[in-house]
Amino acid sequence: MKRTKNKFYLLAVLLFFAVIMVAGCSSDKDTSSENEDTDVDNTDTDADSDDDSENNAEVTSEGGDLRVAFYQRPPALDPHVSTSAANNMITRHIFEGLMAPNESGQPVPMLAESVDVSDDGLTYTFNLRQGVTFHNGSPLTSEDVVASMERWLEYNSSISLVYEGSTWTAEDDQTVLLQLEKPTIGVLDTMSAVLQAPVIMPKEVIDNADASGVSEFIGTGPFKFEEWLTDQHVHISKFDDYQPVDIEPSGLSGKKEALVDNIFFEFVTDASTRVAGITSGDYDVAYSIPYDNYDQMEANENINSLIALGSPQFLIFNKKNELFSDQKLRQAVATALNVEEILLAGYVNEDFYELDHGYMSKHTDWYSEAGLEHYNQNDLDKARELLEESSYDGEEFTMLTSSDVPTNYSAAVVIQEQMKQIGVNVKLGDYDWATVSELREDPTEWGFYVNSAAEVNIPAQVLVLGTGMGWGSADDEHLVDLHERILSAASDEEAKELWAELQEYAWSEYMPAVKTGNTYSLNAARDNVEGITLYQSLVLWNTSKKE
Template structure:
């Protein structure tokens, strides 16, 4: 080989090696994630789907954030002042806040965003019922005046989900609150690359160069959201075994929920770490019931459904290890200081056989019940099969409709009868962080609201929620919580089907992972 040929060969080898190095480095800066449900809706006050919540915390931010122990901390705010009579709150935005389009975040944006959120959220509606007015003091300071005491102003502004009071530009926040905004512009740590989005398949996010994290260490949703990855990819993989195999091969970095059948296998894989969820991050299976249509417009038939569900069988069908679930009938979750037994007397005798008599007494005539079953969800797929079987044993005429989760979520919004595209029941997964405060949780706070899929409505519940919002002592607060739960069970807003942990799994070279009720992608890095 001549000198010229040798030099050319060496040069090409160098370029090839450099290219591989650049490619490998680029891949190291990408985090690939599989959620348990598909991302379909890009506005976190329009839906309660968990994938949209994950999306929201990537691209938006909140004025207040909750930490891993349930405490509320300033996030977009530098702080707030409260008057002696607790009727005036003055909020101060921290320095350096910008939207992803480069525009500064202002008081006007914050007020418009709060008002939009409150039109669709039960907690927000309670807050605005107590509010007198908002007032802009300057571009970084605004004021909320109350006409009556409201004990949960800060909790409302830091609500971690369903629906989320994120801040967006005022020009978008002033649009119809019942329609998703046409642009995704937030002030969070990432930017959504809409041109690369394939609904239900892939969503891509890039680091937001305008984001300035807080100086405190990250803790749950609070603190400094330091970004180490240039790109986040949310990938939809319907088949559970394919998801797990992709994680083991390094084609995925994180699974939001590990199918229980694979837990033992993954525990033995040194390249995979199973996350241990804090107590606040445990989950509740709840059955969403359509109160607007027969047969569940009859409260006695709802009660028969309530009794038909045997929680331990649901958990066994899900494959949850016995040390990872508990039978629980408290809407505030069990195992914490806010748990309650009020209204749970029916739980002493449950199961399909116990429900048969109730169903007959209720006058059920065999009307079909459209059961929406999310076959692509690692959690809802097995849960749905068990619950449908329990209902059949109790005597319900089940019309079982299996589809992907996105289809289930879309159909769940339809109030029409099952024969016209509506539905009767569908299981859901709720996270404990969303259930601690009755003003924030969707099983009671959306009472009599039209944007509440299931359309439960009990006028007495609204009065109880109002009393709770003004409670001045712990004793009064606990009394109201018990009364709210008792009314929930009497009206059968939802049916509870068991409390459990659903651990995530991620590649062991990821460090600094923040384990919460849902995946968050700040402070994690690859080593």
Template sequence: MKMTSALKATTAALLVATGGMAYAESHAMTGPNGEALAENQTFTYRVLDEFPSIDPNLIEDVEGSAIARNLFEGLMSEDAQGELVPGVATDFEVSDDGMTYTFNLRDNAMWSNGEPVTASDFVYSWRRAADPATASEYQWYMGLMKIENIEEVIAGEMSPEELGVTAIDDHTLEVRLTEPLPYFAQMVTHATTFPVPQSVIEEHGDAWTQPGNMVGNGAYVLAERVPQEYITLTKNENYWDAENVIIEEVTALIINDENAALTRWEAGEFDQTDVPAGQFPRLAEEYGEEAVSVPNLCTYYYNVNVESGMEAMKDPNVRKALSLAIDRDVIVNNVTASGQVPAFSLTPPYTAGFETPEIDVAGMTQEERNEMAKELMAEAGYGPDGESLTVPIIYNTSDSHRSVAVAIGQMWKQTLGVETTLDNQEWQTYLTTRGEGDYEGVARAGWCADYNEASSFLDIMQSDSGYNDSGWSNSEYDQLMAEAPTANDPNALYQQAEQLIVEEQPILPIYFYATAFMLDDTIKGWPLENPSDTWYAKDLYRVAEE
């Protein structure tokens, strides 16, 4: 345990003065399992970058989604094992043909301003997310949900009012699909599908997400936000289950330097931070169970700009050679060293219902891969006896991302004679650059499942996906993904789709994530068995130090 888990003055000054100290006055001082609770019921954690948005319909990043889960609540939520549990909806029914879902909403769900949450709030939110005028980066996700008329609405051919979602009454929401989706209920745990308050948005416009304006229906409300510094949430007394929410205040500190963040964590300034690349073994030895590493449904990879990048990137042989020359064992054992697993495919092997196909190169030694890489590069006309090649790598500012990029650059130079240039960009700039295909070579990327099913990964490589940042288009792949949701054996189609990615290599899979972080041992309730690392501050609590 660290010398202290209390906030240092430098951090405490950022927090709302009332903090969590009122907890003792309003709650019994015992936790869910009878533990003695601390008087200080705050949770402070570190994030790498500023949040591009905290508007549920506009969020596109993992950390933004975590904030949304605390400020808002969707129809369904997840428990500590990742299983569906009631959110605003207490339950739902599915029609015999699997194409109509009826969600029954609880009658005590309220907005933070005291107004009731109704089915119409979900209708408004879903229409808003699908509306081209909203310009949601996750509009494509609504398309994946196969809601009636969604494609026409997204294309601007139909009004959002024609979307297949209806408020039967205040507490009954009907959703009509164009085809059965066995995993549809999992999809409504995603932030894009959370309700948003129409009257507040219409009153404040884009400023509705500012402190003092924002109204949510989650366990917390927005108290303070200082861009590039921190965001603070405080308990929402109007939340339907507020009496069981123990943590009174949540703060996300924005610290771009991972090593500086670790130093501050070790000094006891806050409760959680990511482990910098390569440091997990040391930290695990020094801090024991406070150093946490668990598998996560995320994949780390490089996009290759096959559409508008440099000419060499359009050659499948070059892309295959670059992929083969990456020694993934060195990356996960010596660079990241936090429990990551080498990846040769997009979908993690522990995804529910998915079985990774046999990938030939995965069974080779690295020496064999290197020899094949040299042959492919020579066939493409590059290398010692051909044209010289320099590949630019862009990544969002992070010591860990830089360490991986440097290592890969060295591997490409040593094996293939390929030079690299490194370009780190601030998070929002990087997202824009990558999303617009405004890069010449490769771009770091990471994808975490929006729901626990293989399509959550493989759908992003479809030709019309909003997150197909390589610009790759393959009609056979698109057809496989179109057929998979209603197939008797979707896994077989998913495996074929993975093989197409391996054959054409529009992305270079590097590793499957492990969530590696430092967590103060007084914080309990973290869902370590949830494969998506979906956490809710309302389920956390701080125990008294022994």
């Protein structure tokens, strides 16, 4: 049985042998390409097998249905509005943007045929691909792009600094202009974002949307939306008129083909049911298999384990809460934490987590050692001293969590115990994840909570360092100033020096959130499913099923 694992950060440096050797020494994890599929060796070792064609192994054919055991009910299917990973895992098959990330995280044209940047860095000209149609049959035009990008910017506060004062204009039906007020680092990177992806929808869908989101899920991707039964499934089907790009598949970019007729993302929130279903063959694919079942998956010759680079995990402080507006209290909590204990509780096996303090992780070009000495201190005496210097007086507060997300819940239980050791009084508020998402918008309801956020391409996208309420509101003046200076830096080298300064400040003084580490997800597919690739979760286009 073949195990597939996602390590996209290595792929960015495959041409440099020495760098590969260094990266290989830094981790004991399988470093196979994230673009590796899940084919197994079906070679028949029986010497007589070639003489009887009826006994040959099954051949792959297009068509059929994929039944997917999906771990969570998505709160929305609107990529502009939702930061939910569950949203992205489904909607990446329906929607596309101007750009898409390749397996190294670099932006590649998708709905754009090409992009031209003016010499002064202020004007980006996007030339749209010809012949692209939406799932409702209407052609992709520049008006759709302008409406979609303006709406995306309206909802996406994490990149507001990148596009501040910018304008989008339709020059003609197939040409879109982005005009910036000042040259900015990372413009195209933000357009290949995974969470809150800047997908393109028809203008009329955007115009008809209200505060709750779009009411029609119409994109340009290889699969089209069919049905969303809130407590049952999301059904998508092959889009027969899809126009793929003519480049090799890589990450979320390149050629896409719908090789099955239908995909049913069935909401199976009970983990044991997902395990039983993938084991029995009731499901073809299963997301988020419990880590305790890893050995069971590996031992089953009919199942392939799919280990995907997941999301960095954070303990996020609510800095609009009166209690946690106190910087000393935040530092005390951070100083007390034993992050290895926290990660092991949620991820069980070292194959599924790694220590990393970087707000931009070691899997990115922005990684910096700055602030490392403040990470994973587990210094209880120092934590108590900081607590004495704070305004904290034994008040009980709520740590939001959800047993719907076992990794987060297990981490919360361990953190609660660690806080007891320094005299911090934490109550677990265990709700379904949709309720957690609602409560975290109210600063009176919580003190901190554990959550994960997808890898991003530039520091301005790091949610825990942004101003969004659900991520703790890191609206510190010095932090914002450093973000602005990074974006307007004259060179990448200058920008990275400023980023190191920002990260040092965040760890040593401001402490907006504690990064615990990087994580990996365990997923599974039956061995008759071929072609699944991995990019921060599963990619199900170019995937076929043997009947």
